[in-house]
Amino acid sequence: MATMLLSTHGTNGDVLPFVRIGRELAERGHDVIVMTHSWFADRIEAAGLRHLPIDTAEGYDRHLDDARRYMLDPLKDPDGVLALYRRNGLFELLADEVRMIEAHYRPGETVVVARHTSGIAALMAAELRGVPVALVSVTPHQYVSLPVLGNLFRRVLGQGYDEVFRAFGLRPVRDWAAYLTSVKTQLALWPEWFDAAGQPAPEHVVRCGFVLGDTAEGPVPDWAEPPVLITGGTGQVLHDRFYDVAARACRRIGRKALLVNRHPSFLPESLPDGVEWVPSAPFASVMPHVAAVVHHGGIGTLARALSSATPQVLLAHGVDRPDNAERLDRAGVAEWLPVSRWDEDRAAALLVRALDSAAGGGYRERIAALAADAASGNAVRVVAEHAEALIGTDAVMTRPDPRERLARLTPEQRTRLAAMARARRGV
Structure with missing residues (x-):
């Protein structure tokens, strides 16, 4: 039996699939801890899992309300986004999450399954302690938007993130797109056909299929006419x-x-x-x-x-x-x-x-x-199998070498990158 620490942030669509994954892992005999917002405590308890709250229910609702005006277009008011993070203590929350992971980590016995793009604490723990990490994306947009998100993290939120990384003795991140995709095990919670219908995820990402998180059931409605x-x-x-x-x-x-x-x-x-x-x-x-x-x-x-x-x-x-x-x-x-x-x-x-x-x-x-x-439920089994494959694979994570990333670029990507560099120089 291993300790599976599941880390996620957001609303139902981001959290409930992790609860469903947690149920599958618990049924396989693992000790499962879901590290997420207090607002989901009842759903996690109903699933028979342990909950490690990262905030209060009141703080969660307050943050949702505060974030509303910025998240539809975060680059429209970059100063406002940084103020939002400061006002809601999100950088302090990141540091708390790193310490939570460290406190529950047992070498050879712990795996962290974290939400892609928000699982920064998991990546930091991998650097600090060698914690094995699987990153789980719930929507293709998490890969599609990586260039924009990387720019937001570096140019808008970089000061706050740099402070947290330095406090743990880590170098600040300069290439966020590479850092956020730096672990080997990356799992996508959508099927192949959905992936192919738009910009596909990188080849090494495992397309597991949809994980239905909203499994709470009630009485079957008795409507004269379906609404x-x-x-x-x-x-x-x-x-x-x-x-x-x-x-x-x-x-x-x-x-x-x-x-x-x-x-x-x-x-x-x-x-x-x-x-x-x-x-x-x-x-x-x-x-x-x-x-x-x-x-x-x-x-x-x-x-x-x-x-x-x-x-x-x-x-x-x-x-x-x-x-x-x-x-x-x-x-x-x-x-x-x-x-x-x-x-x-x-x-x-x-x-x-x-x-x-x-x-x-x-x-x-x-x-x-x-x-x-x-x-079908097959997707959640695929996720669980990949998480189990990480048990005992502890190794200190090193930052991706920018030269290695350049070597993986296609000719079209290299041409586009060169054009962007020329545009910056005004050539």
């Missing part, structure tokens, strides 16, 4: 008009809707007739019984909809959502609108097409194979 489900996820990085446009689209076509949202401040002043609001719902039980779902494009929501063969309309805006929506659209399994085209008429038209496809267009039959794959 349309409307959800913008559990975070606050959401366009102000999302729920208004979605609800009005349902009213426009005369369909009842169930609106699920735990942040009432996002709701319109008055909801149209036929739209019922609830703060939460067990999607594992609800999703198979709704007529369609209108959502924000979150990876967890789209995976659950696929597993239930539920038609999807995405009003996608910000972070990974447009990329997710484009991939579904290219695969022919969803309809979507970018924010520049949001209005109730266009959303209603897409919703009608989705409902018609479900009623007589063969949607459920057409995606049967994808639905079965999304619901």
Whole structure:
């Protein structure tokens, strides 16, 4: 038996897949500790896992609310993003997480499974103690956005990160894109077809498949007519008009809707007739019984909809959502609108097409194979096997050599890099 320390940050789509992975590892006989936000304590306890909180529930909600104005476009106000990190003590939190990992590390017996791009504490622990680490990406955008994220970490947040690294006796990071992809075991929680529908992840990344984290079940709904489900996820990085446009689209076509949202401040002043609001719902039980779902494009929501063969309309805006929506659209399994085209008429038209496809267009039959794959549970077993393969592989991690990274570039990447260098020099 090993100690599996799972480290993740974010909202349901980022945390609940790790809880599901933790359950699989516990069933294999390992001692599992989930290091994440206090807000998820009940879900972790219900899964029978140990919880190592990194904050308070109040602090978590306060940070979500504070981050909302910056996270849709962090480079628009770089000074504001640095102030956000300082104000919410995120650099101190990083240092605390490193110490938490060190306190639970036993050489030869501990593995850290960390969320890609936010698992910086795990990478630092690997440098300091040789802790074996697997990085898990929950969405392709975590690789697509690496150049932008690397620039944000270096140019905007570098001062704060440098302070933390120096406090632990580590050199500050200069190439964040290389540092964030420096471990050998990198796992992607999406399938091959989803990867191929957009910019693919690097070749060495293992495409495991979707991991359905929202496994909490409730009673099967008894509706005379299945409603349309409307959800913008559990975070606050959401366009102000999302729920208004979605609800009005349902009213426009005369369909009842169930609106699920735990942040009432996002709701319109008055909801149209036929739209019922609830703060939460067990999607594992609800999703198979709704007529369609209108959502924000979150990876967890789209995976659950696929597993239930539920038609999807995405009003996608910000972070990974447009990329997710484009991939579904290219695969022919969803309809979507970018924010520049949001209005109730266009959303209603897409919703009608989705409902018609479900009623007589063969949607459920057409995606049967994808639905079965999304619901199979095989992905979580693949993740667990790769995590187990790291037991006893402790070795101090060294920083990636920039020359090695250059040697791995394709001719096209080398040409692009040279052009960027010439542009900086004004040539």
